[in-house]
Amino acid sequence: MSSPSTPDISRLSVLACFAHPDDEGFASGGLLAKLAAGGARVTLVCATNGDVGEISDPALATPENLWQVRQQELQNAMAVTGISDIRFLDYRDSGMDGTDDNRHPNAYCNAAAAAVVNHLAGIIRETNPHVVLTHDPTGGYGHPDHITMSAHATAAVARAADPDGATPLLYYVCFPRNVFRRWWQEMADRDITPPFAAEAIDELGTPDDDVTTTVDVLPWVDVKLESLACHRTQLHDSGPFGQLPPDVVNMLMGTEFYQLAAPPGAVDLLAAL
Ligand SMILES: [Zn+2]
Secondary structure (H helix, E strand, O other): OOOOOOOOHHHOEEEEEEOOOOHHHHHHHHHHHHHHHOOOEEEEEEEEOOOOOOOOOOOOOOOOOHHHHHHHHHHHHHHHHOOOEEEEEEEEOOOOOOOHHHHOOOEHHHOOHHHHHHHHHHHHHHHOOOEEEEEOOOHHHHOHHHHHHHHHHHHHHHHOOOOOOOOOEEEEEEOEHHHHHHHHHHHHHOOOOOOOOHHHOOOOOEOHHHOOEEEEOHHHHHHHHHHHOOOHHHOOOOOOOOOOOHHHHHHHHOEEEEEEEEOOOOOOHHHHO
């Protein structure tokens, strides 16, 4: 049953714009699972194929075919989540800031912004989303592709704005600083070496005050984790995340955080789901 204050998920259209295969899962996998299960129309845009990501096991991929393997991993992950509309923009992964991959001519961070924004605006006009999700302007941990996608998606929402006022709500996915700190502490408490240095802990992630919206996705955390597990080339069972007990992972993954970025004064639809 829906009341005026509870949106009918089955009537929603949602566009999620991320840089790499697996970004969607860490950032918003629980929300995407909830939306898909509720019958929302969800379209996922993935700017790159994660070409220069790590390969957890050389049996899974080579540097040459990693892009194909990661496209398939994303398709597998979205099959678990219940999303079939995936649009690959086919730019090359720009790599971490300061690496040679930043200068590759097809690197996403070097793409002509007007072309990408026009493409995304076209997808917005086609899918007519109520909600657009993308990276926050800091890129979470500063990845050039995350920052680029945040800027492009933000510009595309403005570009596609309907003169009648039917503008989608733009949400940035957030990794709040206090949550980074909790991950760090849970690892430190168990003598697990965290993947980020203690000195960096106060600079990683979204400033807590920027978070407008907290979404409980605990009922969807199993789907979220199963979907994430499809990104096999990116997972290390022996890594710091893999060593945390399942109840701690569920607790930390069972809440997602967003910033309602535009339009000003909009009613927070995600908070009401
Ligand atoms: Zn990414």
